Amino acid sequence: MDLSNLTVNEIKRIAGSPAEVSEDLLAALLSDSRSGVRDIYRKLMRARSAAEAEKQRLARMLLYENDLKARGIHPVAGVDEAGRGPLAGPVVAAAVILPDGTFLTDLNDSKKLTAAKREVLAGQIKKTALAWSVGISSVEEIFEENIHRAGLKAMLKAVLGLELKPAHVLVDGFKIDLLECPQTPIIEGDGLSASIAAASIIAKVTRDSLMDSYHELYPQYGFNRHKGYGTPEHLAALAEFGPCPIHRAGYKPVQECLNL
Template identity: 50%
Template structure:
Protein backbone atom coordinates (compact mmCIF):
# COMPACT_ATOMS: atom_id res chain seq x y z
CA UNK A 1 0.00 0.00 0.00
CA UNK A 2 1.64 3.24 -1.13
CA UNK A 3 1.96 6.04 1.44
CA UNK A 4 0.07 9.17 0.48
CA UNK A 5 -0.77 12.66 1.62
CA UNK A 6 -4.43 13.52 2.13
CA UNK A 7 -4.34 17.25 1.47
CA UNK A 8 -8.04 17.93 0.96
CA UNK A 9 -9.39 20.07 3.78
CA UNK A 10 -12.91 20.33 2.40
CA UNK A 11 -14.01 17.51 4.70
CA UNK A 12 -12.59 19.18 7.82
CA UNK A 13 -14.79 18.06 10.76
CA UNK A 14 -15.82 20.31 13.65
CA UNK A 15 -13.63 18.19 15.89
CA UNK A 16 -11.24 15.32 15.21
CA UNK A 17 -12.98 11.95 14.93
CA UNK A 18 -12.22 8.24 14.59
CA UNK A 19 -13.35 7.88 10.99
CA UNK A 20 -9.95 7.41 9.33
CA UNK A 21 -9.13 4.67 11.81
CA UNK A 22 -12.48 2.88 11.43
CA UNK A 23 -12.26 3.04 7.63
CA UNK A 24 -8.93 1.23 7.83
CA UNK A 25 -10.33 -1.33 10.26
CA UNK A 26 -13.16 -2.21 7.85
CA UNK A 27 -10.41 -3.07 5.34
CA UNK A 28 -8.76 -5.39 7.84
CA UNK A 29 -5.99 -2.94 8.73
CA UNK A 30 -5.56 -2.73 12.49
CA UNK A 31 -4.26 -1.37 14.83
CA UNK A 32 -3.75 2.20 13.63
CA UNK A 33 -1.32 4.62 15.29
CA UNK A 34 -1.50 8.40 15.31
CA UNK A 35 1.82 10.27 15.09
CA UNK A 36 2.54 13.90 15.95
CA UNK A 37 5.30 16.09 17.33
CA UNK A 38 5.73 19.21 19.42
CA UNK A 39 8.53 21.75 19.44
CA UNK A 40 9.46 22.53 15.85
CA UNK A 41 9.50 26.29 16.38
CA UNK A 42 11.25 27.03 19.71
CA UNK A 43 14.75 28.45 20.05
CA UNK A 44 15.60 25.93 22.77
CA UNK A 45 14.79 22.44 23.91
CA UNK A 46 14.03 19.16 22.15
CA UNK A 47 11.50 18.23 19.52
CA UNK A 48 9.24 15.55 21.02
CA UNK A 49 7.17 13.01 19.09
CA UNK A 50 4.47 10.62 20.24
CA UNK A 51 2.81 7.55 18.74
CA UNK A 52 -0.60 6.57 20.10
CA UNK A 53 -2.86 3.58 19.48
CA UNK A 54 -6.25 4.32 21.02
CA UNK A 55 -8.51 1.65 22.50
CA UNK A 56 -11.66 2.07 20.41
CA UNK A 57 -13.75 0.95 23.37
CA UNK A 58 -12.17 3.36 25.84
CA UNK A 59 -11.40 6.68 24.14
CA UNK A 60 -11.08 9.67 26.51
CA UNK A 61 -13.73 12.32 25.98
CA UNK A 62 -12.70 15.74 24.70
CA UNK A 63 -9.72 14.77 22.56
CA UNK A 64 -8.77 17.65 20.30
CA UNK A 65 -5.81 19.40 18.75
CA UNK A 66 -3.58 20.20 21.74
CA UNK A 67 -3.38 23.85 20.64
CA UNK A 68 -7.15 24.19 21.10
CA UNK A 69 -7.15 22.90 24.68
CA UNK A 70 -6.53 24.76 27.91
CA UNK A 71 -3.47 23.84 29.96
CA UNK A 72 -5.68 22.17 32.56
CA UNK A 73 -7.58 20.12 29.96
CA UNK A 74 -4.38 19.04 28.20
CA UNK A 75 -2.88 17.85 31.47
CA UNK A 76 -6.01 15.87 32.37
CA UNK A 77 -6.22 14.24 28.92
CA UNK A 78 -2.50 13.46 28.99
CA UNK A 79 -2.96 11.13 31.96
CA UNK A 80 -6.22 9.69 30.60
CA UNK A 81 -4.49 8.79 27.34
CA UNK A 82 -1.60 7.16 29.19
CA UNK A 83 -4.12 5.14 31.25
CA UNK A 84 -6.21 3.91 28.30
CA UNK A 85 -4.03 3.84 25.17
CA UNK A 86 -0.78 2.33 23.91
CA UNK A 87 1.79 5.14 23.85
CA UNK A 88 5.43 5.69 22.96
CA UNK A 89 7.42 8.92 23.14
CA UNK A 90 10.77 9.86 21.57
CA UNK A 91 12.70 13.11 21.24
CA UNK A 92 15.70 14.71 19.56
CA UNK A 93 17.82 17.25 21.40
CA UNK A 94 18.99 20.67 20.26
CA UNK A 95 22.36 19.29 19.14
CA UNK A 96 20.71 16.71 16.88
CA UNK A 97 18.43 19.39 15.45
CA UNK A 98 21.47 21.55 14.69
CA UNK A 99 23.37 18.65 13.12
CA UNK A 100 20.49 17.74 10.78
CA UNK A 101 17.57 20.16 10.61
CA UNK A 102 14.26 20.48 12.43
CA UNK A 103 12.26 18.68 9.74
CA UNK A 104 14.58 15.65 9.70
CA UNK A 105 14.79 15.61 13.50
CA UNK A 106 10.99 15.71 13.80
CA UNK A 107 10.43 12.90 11.30
CA UNK A 108 13.14 10.79 12.93
CA UNK A 109 11.52 11.21 16.37
CA UNK A 110 8.13 10.18 14.97
CA UNK A 111 9.61 7.12 13.27
CA UNK A 112 11.36 6.02 16.47
CA UNK A 113 8.21 6.60 18.53
CA UNK A 114 6.27 4.32 16.19
CA UNK A 115 8.94 1.64 16.47
CA UNK A 116 8.90 1.95 20.26
CA UNK A 117 5.23 1.03 20.62
CA UNK A 118 4.85 -2.19 22.63
CA UNK A 119 2.10 -3.23 20.21
CA UNK A 120 3.02 -3.17 16.53
CA UNK A 121 0.81 -0.88 14.45
CA UNK A 122 -0.33 -1.94 10.98
CA UNK A 123 -0.85 1.60 9.69
CA UNK A 124 0.09 5.13 10.73
CA UNK A 125 -1.71 8.46 10.45
CA UNK A 126 0.88 11.22 10.49
CA UNK A 127 0.21 14.90 11.15
CA UNK A 128 1.41 17.22 8.40
CA UNK A 129 2.59 16.82 4.83
CA UNK A 130 5.52 14.48 5.38
CA UNK A 131 5.77 10.78 6.21
CA UNK A 132 8.95 9.66 8.00
CA UNK A 133 11.12 8.12 5.25
CA UNK A 134 12.12 5.04 7.27
CA UNK A 135 8.61 4.11 8.39
CA UNK A 136 8.21 0.34 8.33
CA UNK A 137 4.44 0.33 7.70
CA UNK A 138 2.06 2.09 5.29
CA UNK A 139 0.94 5.56 6.31
CA UNK A 140 -1.11 8.60 5.39
CA UNK A 141 0.04 12.16 5.98
CA UNK A 142 -2.92 14.29 7.07
CA UNK A 143 -2.61 18.05 6.81
CA UNK A 144 -4.06 19.49 10.04
CA UNK A 145 -4.31 15.88 11.14
CA UNK A 146 -4.61 16.81 14.81
CA UNK A 147 -7.90 18.51 13.95
CA UNK A 148 -9.13 15.55 11.87
CA UNK A 149 -8.05 12.31 13.57
CA UNK A 150 -8.39 11.73 17.30
CA UNK A 151 -5.44 9.33 17.23
CA UNK A 152 -3.27 12.17 15.95
CA UNK A 153 -4.93 14.57 18.40
CA UNK A 154 -4.03 12.19 21.24
CA UNK A 155 -0.43 12.05 19.99
CA UNK A 156 -0.33 15.85 19.84
CA UNK A 157 -1.41 16.06 23.49
CA UNK A 158 1.15 13.50 24.63
CA UNK A 159 3.96 15.24 22.70
CA UNK A 160 3.01 18.74 23.84
CA UNK A 161 2.56 17.96 27.54
CA UNK A 162 5.70 15.80 27.63
CA UNK A 163 7.74 18.60 26.11
CA UNK A 164 6.25 21.19 28.46
CA UNK A 165 7.19 18.99 31.42
CA UNK A 166 10.74 18.64 30.06
CA UNK A 167 11.11 22.40 29.75
CA UNK A 168 9.71 22.94 33.25
CA UNK A 169 12.34 20.54 34.53
CA UNK A 170 15.02 22.36 32.55
CA UNK A 171 13.97 25.58 34.28
CA UNK A 172 15.01 24.12 37.63
CA UNK A 173 18.64 23.85 36.49
CA UNK A 174 18.68 26.89 34.16
CA UNK A 175 16.36 29.31 36.00
CA UNK A 176 17.79 32.39 34.29
CA UNK A 177 16.02 31.51 31.01
CA UNK A 178 12.55 31.06 32.60
CA UNK A 179 11.80 28.05 30.38
CA UNK A 180 8.73 27.28 32.52
CA UNK A 181 7.11 30.45 31.15
CA UNK A 182 7.71 30.04 27.41
CA UNK A 183 8.92 26.43 26.84
CA UNK A 184 11.82 27.71 24.73
CA UNK A 185 9.81 29.73 22.22
CA UNK A 186 11.16 33.05 21.02
CA UNK A 187 9.27 35.33 23.37
CA UNK A 188 10.51 38.75 24.41
CA UNK A 189 11.49 37.52 27.87
CA UNK A 190 13.40 34.57 26.39
CA UNK A 191 15.30 36.71 23.88
CA UNK A 192 16.22 39.12 26.63
CA UNK A 193 17.56 36.25 28.73
CA UNK A 194 19.72 35.11 25.81
CA UNK A 195 21.13 38.64 25.48
CA UNK A 196 21.97 38.71 29.18
CA UNK A 197 23.25 35.16 29.68
CA UNK A 198 24.19 33.89 26.23
CA UNK A 199 23.10 30.51 24.87
CA UNK A 200 22.80 27.36 26.96
CA UNK A 201 23.31 23.73 26.03
CA UNK A 202 19.57 23.56 25.27
CA UNK A 203 19.61 26.29 22.63
CA UNK A 204 19.40 25.57 18.92
CA UNK A 205 22.35 27.41 17.43
CA UNK A 206 21.08 27.09 13.85
CA UNK A 207 17.92 29.04 14.68
CA UNK A 208 17.77 32.81 14.38
CA UNK A 209 18.67 34.99 16.26
CA UNK A 210 21.20 32.50 17.68
CA UNK A 211 22.51 31.57 14.24
CA UNK A 212 25.63 33.44 13.19
CA UNK A 213 25.92 33.73 9.40
Protein backbone atom coordinates in the same frame (compact mmCIF):
# COMPACT_ATOMS: atom_id res chain seq x y z
CA MET B 1 -44.31 14.43 37.28
CA ASP B 2 -45.44 17.18 39.67
CA LEU B 3 -42.78 19.66 40.80
CA SER B 4 -45.13 22.21 42.36
CA ASN B 5 -44.31 21.18 45.95
CA LEU B 6 -40.54 21.54 45.42
CA THR B 7 -38.47 24.71 45.68
CA VAL B 8 -36.25 25.85 42.82
CA ASN B 9 -33.13 24.81 44.77
CA GLU B 10 -34.59 21.37 45.45
CA ILE B 11 -35.37 20.95 41.75
CA LYS B 12 -31.84 22.03 40.88
CA ARG B 13 -30.44 19.28 43.08
CA ILE B 14 -32.80 16.71 41.58
CA ALA B 15 -31.93 17.73 38.01
CA GLY B 16 -28.24 16.89 38.46
CA SER B 17 -26.26 16.54 35.22
CA PRO B 18 -27.78 16.63 31.71
CA ALA B 19 -26.92 12.97 31.15
CA GLU B 20 -28.99 11.91 34.17
CA VAL B 21 -32.15 13.87 33.38
CA SER B 22 -35.16 11.83 32.29
CA GLU B 23 -37.57 12.97 29.57
CA ASP B 24 -40.36 13.07 32.18
CA LEU B 25 -38.36 15.51 34.32
CA LEU B 26 -37.59 17.69 31.31
CA ALA B 27 -41.27 17.84 30.41
CA ALA B 28 -42.13 18.78 34.00
CA LEU B 29 -39.48 21.52 34.02
CA LEU B 30 -40.82 22.92 30.77
CA SER B 31 -44.40 23.02 32.02
CA ASP B 32 -43.49 24.73 35.32
CA SER B 33 -44.36 28.43 35.26
CA ARG B 34 -41.58 29.58 37.62
CA SER B 35 -38.79 31.51 35.91
CA GLY B 36 -36.14 29.80 38.06
CA VAL B 37 -37.33 26.37 36.94
CA ARG B 38 -37.44 27.48 33.31
CA ASP B 39 -33.82 28.62 33.71
CA ILE B 40 -32.89 25.13 34.91
CA TYR B 41 -34.61 23.66 31.86
CA ARG B 42 -32.80 25.99 29.44
CA LYS B 43 -29.44 25.30 31.09
CA LEU B 44 -29.97 21.54 30.84
CA MET B 45 -31.01 21.75 27.19
CA ARG B 46 -27.95 23.88 26.30
CA ALA B 47 -25.69 21.39 28.04
CA ARG B 48 -27.40 18.47 26.31
CA SER B 49 -27.00 20.17 22.94
CA ALA B 50 -23.31 20.86 23.61
CA ALA B 51 -22.75 17.24 24.65
CA GLU B 52 -24.38 15.98 21.45
CA ALA B 53 -22.25 18.34 19.34
CA GLU B 54 -19.12 17.09 21.11
CA LYS B 55 -20.17 13.49 20.50
CA GLN B 56 -20.57 14.21 16.78
CA ARG B 57 -17.20 16.02 16.63
CA LEU B 58 -15.43 13.08 18.25
CA ALA B 59 -17.18 10.68 15.86
CA ARG B 60 -15.82 12.69 12.91
CA MET B 61 -12.33 12.41 14.39
CA LEU B 62 -12.55 8.62 14.10
CA LEU B 63 -13.32 8.58 10.37
CA TYR B 64 -9.75 7.73 9.32
CA GLU B 65 -9.40 5.02 11.96
CA ASN B 66 -12.81 3.52 11.20
CA ASP B 67 -12.15 3.49 7.45
CA LEU B 68 -8.94 1.52 7.99
CA LYS B 69 -10.66 -0.87 10.39
CA ALA B 70 -13.47 -1.46 7.86
CA ARG B 71 -10.77 -2.64 5.44
CA GLY B 72 -9.35 -5.00 8.03
CA ILE B 73 -6.40 -2.75 8.88
CA HIS B 74 -5.77 -2.49 12.61
CA PRO B 75 -4.35 -1.52 15.02
CA VAL B 76 -3.77 2.06 13.88
CA ALA B 77 -1.27 4.44 15.47
CA GLY B 78 -1.45 8.23 15.42
CA VAL B 79 1.82 10.18 15.43
CA ASP B 80 2.62 13.84 16.01
CA GLU B 81 5.44 16.02 17.31
CA ALA B 82 5.83 19.12 19.47
CA GLY B 83 8.58 21.71 19.50
CA ARG B 84 9.40 22.71 15.93
CA GLY B 85 9.37 26.43 16.60
CA PRO B 86 11.16 27.01 19.93
CA LEU B 87 14.66 28.45 20.18
CA ALA B 88 15.61 25.91 22.83
CA GLY B 89 15.02 22.33 23.85
CA PRO B 90 14.45 19.08 21.97
CA VAL B 91 11.69 18.17 19.55
CA VAL B 92 9.41 15.50 21.03
CA ALA B 93 7.14 13.10 19.16
CA ALA B 94 4.55 10.62 20.39
CA ALA B 95 2.78 7.61 18.92
CA VAL B 96 -0.54 6.40 20.31
CA ILE B 97 -2.74 3.39 19.54
CA LEU B 98 -6.26 3.94 20.86
CA PRO B 99 -8.86 1.18 21.32
CA ASP B 100 -11.62 1.05 18.72
CA GLY B 101 -14.31 3.67 19.22
CA THR B 102 -12.48 5.63 21.91
CA PHE B 103 -14.40 8.73 23.01
CA LEU B 104 -12.42 11.09 25.24
CA THR B 105 -14.33 14.31 25.82
CA ASP B 106 -12.40 17.41 24.60
CA LEU B 107 -9.81 15.32 22.72
CA ASN B 108 -8.40 17.72 20.14
CA ASP B 109 -5.29 19.31 18.68
CA SER B 110 -3.10 20.06 21.72
CA LYS B 111 -2.71 23.70 20.60
CA LYS B 112 -6.45 24.23 21.08
CA LEU B 113 -6.37 23.07 24.72
CA THR B 114 -5.27 24.71 27.94
CA ALA B 115 -2.25 23.32 29.77
CA ALA B 116 -4.53 22.01 32.52
CA LYS B 117 -6.82 20.25 30.04
CA ARG B 118 -3.81 18.72 28.25
CA GLU B 119 -2.55 17.30 31.55
CA VAL B 120 -5.93 15.72 32.30
CA LEU B 121 -6.27 14.26 28.81
CA ALA B 122 -2.68 12.98 28.79
CA GLY B 123 -3.47 10.92 31.88
CA GLN B 124 -6.68 9.60 30.33
CA ILE B 125 -4.92 8.75 27.06
CA LYS B 126 -2.15 6.82 28.81
CA LYS B 127 -4.73 4.81 30.79
CA THR B 128 -6.94 4.17 27.76
CA ALA B 129 -4.39 3.54 25.00
CA LEU B 130 -3.47 0.04 23.87
CA ALA B 131 0.07 1.39 23.50
CA TRP B 132 1.87 4.73 23.54
CA SER B 133 5.46 5.81 23.12
CA VAL B 134 7.59 8.95 22.99
CA GLY B 135 10.57 9.74 20.73
CA ILE B 136 12.99 12.63 21.21
CA SER B 137 15.50 14.34 18.93
CA SER B 138 18.08 16.36 20.82
CA VAL B 139 19.29 19.90 20.22
CA GLU B 140 22.41 18.40 18.65
CA GLU B 141 20.33 16.34 16.22
CA ILE B 142 18.29 19.42 15.31
CA PHE B 143 21.52 21.31 14.53
CA GLU B 144 23.05 18.47 12.52
CA GLU B 145 19.96 17.41 10.55
CA ASN B 146 17.66 20.50 10.57
CA ILE B 147 14.39 20.69 12.46
CA HIS B 148 12.30 18.98 9.77
CA ARG B 149 14.43 15.85 9.62
CA ALA B 150 14.91 15.84 13.39
CA GLY B 151 11.13 15.96 13.85
CA LEU B 152 10.61 13.03 11.47
CA LYS B 153 13.39 11.14 13.27
CA ALA B 154 11.63 11.68 16.60
CA MET B 155 8.41 10.39 15.07
CA LEU B 156 10.19 7.27 13.82
CA LYS B 157 11.61 6.66 17.29
CA ALA B 158 8.12 7.00 18.77
CA VAL B 159 6.59 4.45 16.38
CA LEU B 160 9.44 1.98 16.85
CA GLY B 161 9.05 2.32 20.61
CA LEU B 162 5.45 1.08 20.62
CA GLU B 163 4.99 -2.25 22.41
CA LEU B 164 2.20 -3.11 19.96
CA LYS B 165 3.17 -3.02 16.29
CA PRO B 166 0.70 -0.93 14.25
CA ALA B 167 -0.69 -2.14 10.94
CA HIS B 168 -0.94 1.46 9.74
CA VAL B 169 0.23 4.87 10.92
CA LEU B 170 -1.64 8.16 10.63
CA VAL B 171 0.89 10.97 10.84
CA ASP B 172 0.42 14.71 11.14
CA GLY B 173 1.83 16.56 8.15
CA PHE B 174 4.60 14.61 6.46
CA LYS B 175 5.54 11.00 5.73
CA ILE B 176 8.05 9.51 8.14
CA ASP B 177 11.32 8.54 6.46
CA LEU B 178 12.48 4.93 6.82
CA LEU B 179 9.20 3.77 8.36
CA GLU B 180 8.43 0.32 6.97
CA CYS B 181 4.83 0.34 8.19
CA PRO B 182 2.20 1.74 5.76
CA GLN B 183 1.35 5.34 6.62
CA THR B 184 -0.99 8.17 5.70
CA PRO B 185 0.18 11.77 6.18
CA ILE B 186 -2.69 14.12 7.04
CA ILE B 187 -2.29 17.90 6.88
CA GLU B 188 -3.50 19.36 10.21
CA GLY B 189 -4.22 15.81 11.25
CA ASP B 190 -4.10 16.69 14.95
CA GLY B 191 -7.54 18.25 14.52
CA LEU B 192 -8.91 15.56 12.19
CA SER B 193 -7.84 12.23 13.71
CA ALA B 194 -8.40 11.10 17.29
CA SER B 195 -5.19 9.05 17.24
CA ILE B 196 -3.07 11.96 16.01
CA ALA B 197 -4.74 14.33 18.48
CA ALA B 198 -3.90 11.95 21.31
CA ALA B 199 -0.29 11.81 20.12
CA SER B 200 -0.10 15.61 19.91
CA ILE B 201 -1.22 15.89 23.54
CA ILE B 202 1.29 13.32 24.82
CA ALA B 203 4.09 14.98 22.83
CA LYS B 204 3.22 18.47 24.07
CA VAL B 205 2.83 17.48 27.72
CA THR B 206 6.08 15.49 27.62
CA ARG B 207 8.01 18.36 26.06
CA ASP B 208 6.56 20.95 28.47
CA SER B 209 7.63 18.75 31.38
CA LEU B 210 11.15 18.53 29.95
CA MET B 211 11.32 22.32 29.63
CA ASP B 212 10.18 22.67 33.25
CA SER B 213 13.10 20.44 34.20
CA TYR B 214 15.51 22.57 32.17
CA HIS B 215 14.22 25.60 34.05
CA GLU B 216 15.71 24.10 37.19
CA LEU B 217 19.12 24.02 35.48
CA TYR B 218 18.88 27.39 33.73
CA PRO B 219 16.34 29.50 35.67
CA GLN B 220 17.50 32.79 34.16
CA TYR B 221 15.74 32.04 30.86
CA GLY B 222 12.23 31.31 32.20
CA PHE B 223 11.82 28.02 30.33
CA ASN B 224 8.97 27.02 32.65
CA ARG B 225 6.90 29.90 31.29
CA HIS B 226 7.61 30.06 27.55
CA LYS B 227 8.90 26.48 26.98
CA GLY B 228 11.71 27.77 24.79
CA TYR B 229 9.62 29.79 22.33
CA GLY B 230 10.91 33.19 21.22
CA THR B 231 8.84 35.38 23.51
CA PRO B 232 10.04 38.91 24.40
CA GLU B 233 11.01 37.58 27.84
CA HIS B 234 13.09 34.79 26.31
CA LEU B 235 14.76 37.03 23.72
CA ALA B 236 15.68 39.55 26.44
CA ALA B 237 17.22 36.78 28.59
CA LEU B 238 19.06 35.43 25.56
CA ALA B 239 20.54 38.87 24.86
CA GLU B 240 21.54 39.33 28.50
CA PHE B 241 22.94 35.90 29.34
CA GLY B 242 23.77 34.43 25.92
CA PRO B 243 22.82 30.90 24.86
CA CYS B 244 22.91 27.90 27.19
CA PRO B 245 23.58 24.27 26.16
CA ILE B 246 19.95 23.58 25.22
CA HIS B 247 19.61 26.55 22.85
CA ARG B 248 19.39 25.67 19.14
CA ALA B 249 22.57 27.06 17.62
CA GLY B 250 21.15 26.94 14.09
CA TYR B 251 18.26 29.30 14.86
CA LYS B 252 18.82 32.96 13.90
CA PRO B 253 18.20 34.66 17.29
CA VAL B 254 20.62 32.20 18.90
CA GLN B 255 23.17 32.61 16.09
CA GLU B 256 23.10 36.36 16.53
CA CYS B 257 24.03 35.97 20.18
CA LEU B 258 26.81 33.54 19.31
CA ASN B 259 28.27 35.98 16.77
CA LEU B 260 28.46 38.92 19.19
